[in-house]
Amino acid sequence: MVKETFTRRDFVISATKVLAVGILAPAGALPAARRISALETAQQTPVPQLWRGKEWSFLIDIEKCIGCANCVGACKKENGVPLDQEVYRTWVERYLVDSNEKVRVDSPGGGLNFRQLDIKPEKQFFVPKLCNQCHNAPCIQVCPVGATYKTGDGVVLVDRKRCIGCRYCIQACPYGARFLHPILKVADKCTWCYHRISKGMLPVCVQVCPTGARKFGNLKDPDSEVATLKKKARTRVLKPDMGTKPNLYYLGLDEVVK
Amino acid sequence: MPFYVFPNEIEVNWGLFIVLYPYITGLVAGAFIVSSLYHVFGKSELKPLSRLSLITALAFLFVAPMPLLAHLGQLFRAFNIMFTPHLTSAMAGFGFIYSFYLILCLLETWFIYREDIVHYASTSKGFTKVFYNILSLGAKDISPTALNTDHKVVSILAAIGIPSACFLHGYVGFIFGSIKANPWWSTPLMPVIFLLSAIVSGIALLILIYRVSSWLRRQEMDLPCLMSLNRYLWVFLLLASVLELLEVLHMGYESKEEWDMVRGLLTNEIPVTYLGVQMGFGVLIPLVLLPFGRWRRLSAGIRQLLTIISGALVLIGVLAMRFNVVIGGQLISKSLAGYAQFHWRLFSNEGIIPSLFILSLPLLILSAMVRVLPPWMGGAEGPKKDSMVTPFNIKLQPKASGNK
Structure with missing residues (x-):
C-alpha cells in the first residue's frame, strides 16, 4: 500500500537516500586516498637511503657530439623501446645552417638513419635530446592520477602500474620527450636509466658515447665532472621561458635550437 | 623556415575521439x-x-x-x-x-x-x-x-x-x-570560448532536434519558440566568434615567437576546416542568415528554413572548431619548426x-x-x-x- 501523502519529511528522507547513493561512489575513494597520504608522510620523514647525498644532473657538450647515434640505439635496447617504431627516449638532431642563416633540421630514425647531404652548410652540429627531468615539470602537474612523480634524487619517473594512458603528459611536455609506449600503452620517457644509476652505473647513453659528449653525475659531489663544469662553464637549458627549470644543461648550444 | 617535427611527434596523440x-x-x-x-x-x-x-x-x-x-x-x-x-x-x-x-x-x-x-x-x-x-x-x-x-x-x-x-x-x-607547451591552446580565453561555443552548439542542436521531432510527430513547430532560439543563437554566436577572433588577433598583433607557427597552421595546414567550415560556414553565414530568419516580412516557412539551415551550419561549424583546436593544436610541432600530419582513418x-x-x-x-x-x-x-x-x-x- 503506497502512502497517500508525501510530506516534506518524506521528501527530505527520499532526497537523503538519493544523495547517499550519489556520494557512495566517490566515498569508495577514501581508503585509497588514505593509503596515498600515508605513503607521502613516509616520504617526508626520513630520506630514503638511495637518495641521500644525491642530486643527479646531465650535461651535453655540443662540440663533442659527432652524431653517431650510438646512444639512440643503445637506449632503445636497454630500455625496451621498440626499435622499429617512431618513439624515442633519446634522439639526435642534426642542424645545418647555410650562409643565408637558413636552418635545416632533421633526425631521421631519431638519428639512426642520418645520410650524407650534398649541401655545404656554413655551420653544422648535432644536438642530442632527452628528458630534461625538469625541477618544475609540467608532466607531473597534469597527470590526473599521480602516475608521474619526482624522486628525491631529481629524476622524473612514470609508474607503469598507475598510468592510465590518457596522454595528457605527452601534450604538456614542451620538449617532445614523452610518448605512449606502443606495447605497454602507458606513458614512457627517459629515466636517465634509473635502474642503472641507482646501482652506481652510468646511463647507457653516457656509457656508449665515444666522445664523452654526454656527461652525467651527482651535483652534490663537488668533484664530479658535471658539478665542476656547471660551476665553471657557460651552460644553457632548452626553452627557459617555459619556466620548467630543466635539469639537463648544454655546453655550446646554438640559439636556433628549440 | 625549416621543416622539422620531434621524432616522438610523428603520431598525433589525441585523435577524433578527443575531438568528440x-x-x-x-x-x-x-x-x-x-x-x-x-x-x-x-x-x-x-x-x-x-x-x-x-x-x-x-x-x-x-x-x-x-x-x-x-x-x-x-x-x-x-x-x-x-x-x-x-x-x-x-x-x-x-x-x-x-x-x-x-x-x-x-x-x-x-x-x-x-x-x-x-x-x-x-x-x-x-x-x-x-x-x-x-x-x-x-x-x-x-x-x-x-x-x-x-x-x-x-x-x-x-x-x-x-x-x-x-x-x-x-x-x-x-x-x-x-597547456603552456602548445601555443595554439595556451590562452586564458579558452574556457570562455569553449563555454560560449558550447551554448551555441546546444541551441543549434535543439533547433534541429525540434525540427526533426516535429516532423516525425507531424506537428507544427511553435514559431515564437523557434524565433527565441534564433535570437539566443545569434547573440551567443556573435560573442563566441568575437572571442575566437580576438584570440587570433591578439596573437598576431603581439607576433611572439609562436605566431609564425599559428599563422602557418591556420592558413596552410587547416585552412579548409578553420577558415572555411568553422569561420565561414559556422559563423559568417549563420550570422547573416539568422537575422533574416527573424524578419517578419518573410513568410513563416522561409523564416523556419533560414533558422534551421543556420542551426545545421553552426552545429557543423562547432564540430570543426573542436577539430581545429584539438587536432590543429597537435599539428604544431613543439620544435616550432614544422607540422605533424594528421591521418584520417x-x-x-x-x-x-x-x-x-x-x-x-x-x-x-x-x-x-x-x-x-x-x-x-x-x-x-x-x-x-x-x-x-x-x-x-x-x-x-x-x-x-x-x-x-
Missing part, C-alpha cells in the same frame, strides 16, 4: 542552459523545449565519457581518476564534475517527470506499470502541495545546474588552455566510422527516452502538454488531479 569529447560535453552544457532559460529565467516562449532540452542534455551526457574511455591506453584503470586523483591536474576533476552533473541532471529530470510517471504508473498495466512504479521511486503523492514542492526543487536544481554546466564545459576549455580505433557511431549514440538514446518520458509540450499559450502524448502508446484515462 568537448563537442559532446558542449552540446550537454548548451542544451541544459536552454532548459534553464525556461526553468530558472522563466522564458516561457521556450516552453515547448523545456523538457526536450533537458533529456537531450541527459542523453548526450550518458555518452560524454565514452570517447574518453575508449581513448585510454589502460581502460581498466579509468576509475583511478576518482580513486587516486592528483589534484594539480585539471583532468583529475573530470570524474567528480561529471558525476555531480549527472546526478544533478537525473534528479532534475525525475522531479520534472514525477507527476507524469505517477500518472503513467496508475494508468498502465503489467510490465509497464512495474517499470513506472520503479521509476517513481515510491514517491506517489501528486497533490498540489507536493507538485508545488517538485516545482520549487526543479527551479533550485536548474539554478545550481547553470554554474555547473558552465563549470563542466569551462573546465574542458581549461584542460586545453592550461576510416575504421580503426578513433577512425571516422567509430566516431560517427559515438556521435549517433546520444540520438538513439534520446529516441528511446522520448518513448519512456515524452517531453512534448505545447507553446506558451497552449495547453500544458500535448494531450495526444503517451509513452509506449498507452491509452491514458483522464487525469484525476487535472492540469495545473
Whole structure:
C-alpha cells in the first residue's frame, strides 16, 4: 500500500537516500586516498637511503657530439623501446645552417638513419635530446592520477602500474620527450636509466658515447665532472621561458635550437 | 623556415575521439542552459523545449565519457581518476564534475517527470506499470502541495545546474588552455570560448532536434519558440566568434615567437576546416542568415528554413572548431619548426566510422527516452502538454488531479 501523502519529511528522507547513493561512489575513494597520504608522510620523514647525498644532473657538450647515434640505439635496447617504431627516449638532431642563416633540421630514425647531404652548410652540429627531468615539470602537474612523480634524487619517473594512458603528459611536455609506449600503452620517457644509476652505473647513453659528449653525475659531489663544469662553464637549458627549470644543461648550444 | 617535427611527434596523440569529447560535453552544457532559460529565467516562449532540452542534455551526457574511455591506453584503470586523483591536474576533476552533473541532471529530470510517471504508473498495466512504479521511486503523492514542492526543487536544481554546466564545459576549455607547451591552446580565453561555443552548439542542436521531432510527430513547430532560439543563437554566436577572433588577433598583433607557427597552421595546414567550415560556414553565414530568419516580412516557412539551415551550419561549424583546436593544436610541432600530419582513418580505433557511431549514440538514446518520458509540450499559450502524448502508446484515462 503506497502512502497517500508525501510530506516534506518524506521528501527530505527520499532526497537523503538519493544523495547517499550519489556520494557512495566517490566515498569508495577514501581508503585509497588514505593509503596515498600515508605513503607521502613516509616520504617526508626520513630520506630514503638511495637518495641521500644525491642530486643527479646531465650535461651535453655540443662540440663533442659527432652524431653517431650510438646512444639512440643503445637506449632503445636497454630500455625496451621498440626499435622499429617512431618513439624515442633519446634522439639526435642534426642542424645545418647555410650562409643565408637558413636552418635545416632533421633526425631521421631519431638519428639512426642520418645520410650524407650534398649541401655545404656554413655551420653544422648535432644536438642530442632527452628528458630534461625538469625541477618544475609540467608532466607531473597534469597527470590526473599521480602516475608521474619526482624522486628525491631529481629524476622524473612514470609508474607503469598507475598510468592510465590518457596522454595528457605527452601534450604538456614542451620538449617532445614523452610518448605512449606502443606495447605497454602507458606513458614512457627517459629515466636517465634509473635502474642503472641507482646501482652506481652510468646511463647507457653516457656509457656508449665515444666522445664523452654526454656527461652525467651527482651535483652534490663537488668533484664530479658535471658539478665542476656547471660551476665553471657557460651552460644553457632548452626553452627557459617555459619556466620548467630543466635539469639537463648544454655546453655550446646554438640559439636556433628549440 | 625549416621543416622539422620531434621524432616522438610523428603520431598525433589525441585523435577524433578527443575531438568528440568537448563537442559532446558542449552540446550537454548548451542544451541544459536552454532548459534553464525556461526553468530558472522563466522564458516561457521556450516552453515547448523545456523538457526536450533537458533529456537531450541527459542523453548526450550518458555518452560524454565514452570517447574518453575508449581513448585510454589502460581502460581498466579509468576509475583511478576518482580513486587516486592528483589534484594539480585539471583532468583529475573530470570524474567528480561529471558525476555531480549527472546526478544533478537525473534528479532534475525525475522531479520534472514525477507527476507524469505517477500518472503513467496508475494508468498502465503489467510490465509497464512495474517499470513506472520503479521509476517513481515510491514517491506517489501528486497533490498540489507536493507538485508545488517538485516545482520549487526543479527551479533550485536548474539554478545550481547553470554554474555547473558552465563549470563542466569551462573546465574542458581549461584542460586545453592550461597547456603552456602548445601555443595554439595556451590562452586564458579558452574556457570562455569553449563555454560560449558550447551554448551555441546546444541551441543549434535543439533547433534541429525540434525540427526533426516535429516532423516525425507531424506537428507544427511553435514559431515564437523557434524565433527565441534564433535570437539566443545569434547573440551567443556573435560573442563566441568575437572571442575566437580576438584570440587570433591578439596573437598576431603581439607576433611572439609562436605566431609564425599559428599563422602557418591556420592558413596552410587547416585552412579548409578553420577558415572555411568553422569561420565561414559556422559563423559568417549563420550570422547573416539568422537575422533574416527573424524578419517578419518573410513568410513563416522561409523564416523556419533560414533558422534551421543556420542551426545545421553552426552545429557543423562547432564540430570543426573542436577539430581545429584539438587536432590543429597537435599539428604544431613543439620544435616550432614544422607540422605533424594528421591521418584520417576510416575504421580503426578513433577512425571516422567509430566516431560517427559515438556521435549517433546520444540520438538513439534520446529516441528511446522520448518513448519512456515524452517531453512534448505545447507553446506558451497552449495547453500544458500535448494531450495526444503517451509513452509506449498507452491509452491514458483522464487525469484525476487535472492540469495545473
